[in-house]
Amino acid sequence: MQFEFATAPRIIFGPNSSKDIPDLAATLGTSVCLVIGSSSKxxxxxxxxxxxxxxxxHIISISGEPNVxxxxxxAVAARQAGCDVVxxxxxxxVLDAGxxxxxLLTNHADLLDYLEVIGKGQPLTQIPVPLIAVPTTSGTGSEVTSNAVILSPQHGVKVSMRSSEMIPNIAVVDPELTKDMPPxxxxxxxxxxxxxxxxAFVSNKANPMTDALCREGMLRxxxxxxxxxxxxxxxxxxxxxALASLFSGIALSNAKLGAVHGFAAPLGGEFKAPHGAVCAALLPSVMEININAxxxxxxxxxxxxxxxxxxxxxTGNVNATPEDGIKWVRELCTDMRIPTLKDMGVETTHFSDLADKAAAASSMKGNPVLLSKTELTGILTLAL
Known part of the structure; x- marks a missing residue:
């Protein structure tokens, strides 16, 4: 058995932990680039x-998905402002943009030079400036991951800029910041x-450390x-x-993902739908196809x-089968009114192109089994 494990050097978790951010920032730099969402309020x-x-x-507002x-x-504006901490x-x-x-504050080549799939995928040559990541949602785990997902409208796909040096220096996870999220x-x-x-739990790159985090996260x-x-x-x-999200970010960074996120990249690039909703719409179908394969x-x-x-x-049932897991996920999606792929505008005419793009996505490398194009389009058929 061989594996590597890396995560943020410092994780601060707890209610109201966000109050310490100014003091933390002061220890890392003197000119702050504050990356926020669309509302400064x-x-x-x-x-x-x-x-x-x-x-x-120096405030940078990110509205919607960060794009190239x-x-x-x-990045140019932040350099001109002399920012030395983000x-x-x-x-x-927002965290991906950060x-x-x-x-990019220290690596000045064109962004495409660093992007996977559509770019050159070149490594960073300089260590990024210090970064404090503070999530206000519980989902991506981006506060502890080593990649930034960026939309390329030109290519109709979301791709990653990736480096172990991009893991935030400090992750501050304050569950109180998530309370105003709508249902x-x-x-x-x-x-x-x-x-x-x-x-991450079923990935072909899973290891004992990520398994432990996944078990605890799934339970919560x-x-x-x-x-x-x-x-x-x-x-x-x-x-x-908040803990489930944090654990998911650590796990995916160390064990990779699978077909759900393989499809989420091209779907998110072509159709206007929240990333999490796309994942939810695909999850039970990917489970079914993977298990059968x-x-x-x-x-x-x-x-x-x-x-x-x-x-x-x-399910909490010690005698549960994989099919019981599929049923549980489908019922949860129904209860929470997760839209289907059809609701998002996906049609059967899109299937072939989406399957090809998913097969080429970096996330697909962790899928527990290599899926054929027929199986990939089968996932879309079930999820429609």
């Missing part, structure tokens, strides 16, 4: 805190976290996602989901046992 507390510390920030042009332009406060898109900007966002981000935990998500969806003010549920071609694969254990964790 939601993070006024961070702006005020940094100003009170004498760190009036937006990141490139803002604080990113927001959802997965990671990319921290890297639809709670559902989408929560399903993203659950998907990441499940894909199984008991608390629906609760958080029904009652966003439930502190225990929000804490569980493993039984036919690799019946002794440990991933089959992992699917069974996943079902036991999700």
């Amino acid at each position: 939601r993070v006024q507390w961070a702006i005020d805190g940094l100003k009170n510390k004498g760190l009036t920030p 042009e937006t990141i490139s332009q803002n 604080v990113a406060v927001g959802g997965g898109s 990671k990319a900007l921290a890297a 639809s966002l709670t559902a989408a981000t929560g399903m993203d976290a659950l998907t990441q935990l499940m894909e 998500a199984a008991r608390s996602l629906h609760v958080a969806y029904d009652d966003g003010s439930n502190s225990s549920a929000r804490e569980d989901m 493993l039984r036919k071609r690799e019946p002794k694969s440990p991933s089959l046992d992992a699917y069974t254990e996943t079902a036991v964790i999700l």
Whole structure:
């Protein structure tokens, strides 16, 4: 057995832990680039805190998915502002933008030179500036991952800028910051976290350390996602989901993902739908196709046992089968009103192109079994 394991050097978890961000930023630099979402009002507390510390920030607002042009332009602006530390406060898109900007502040080549699939995938030559990542949603685990997902409208796909040096220096996970998420966002981000935990658990790159995190994360998500969806003010549920998201980010960085995220990249690039909702719409179909393919071609694969254990964790039934896990996920998606691929605008005419792009996606490398194009299009058929 051989594996490597890496995560953020420092993780700070707990209610109201975000109040320490100005002090933390002051230890890392003198000129702060603050990356936020579309509304500055939601993070006024961070702006005020940094100003009170004498760190009036250069603010970059990310609306929607970070794309190649937006990141490139803002990197130039942040360099001109002399920023030497980045604080990113927001959802997965904001954190991804923060990671990319921290890297581009010291690595000045064209962004495409660093992007996978559509670019050259070149390694960083300089260490990024220090980064503090502060999630306000519970889903992507981006606060502890080594990649930034960036949309290329020109290519109609989301791809990654990736380096172990891009893992944030400090992850501050404050469950209180997630309490104002509406039910639809709670559902989408929560399903993203659950998907990441499940894909990392059955991945062909899983290891004992990621397995432990996935088991704990799935248990917490199984008991608390629906609760958080029904009652966003439930502190225990929000804490569980914040931990599930955190664990999912650590797990996926060290064990890779699978076909759900392989499809999520091209689907997210071509159709306007939340990443987590896309993952949720695909998850039960990917489970079904993967399980059938493993039984036919690799019946002794440990991933089959992992699917069974996943079902036991999700359902709480020690006698659960992989099919029981599929049923549980489908029912959860229905209860939380997750849209189907058809609702997102996907049609059968898109299947062939989407299957080809998914097969080429970096996330597909962790899928527990190599899927044929027929099986890939079968996933889309089931998910439609």
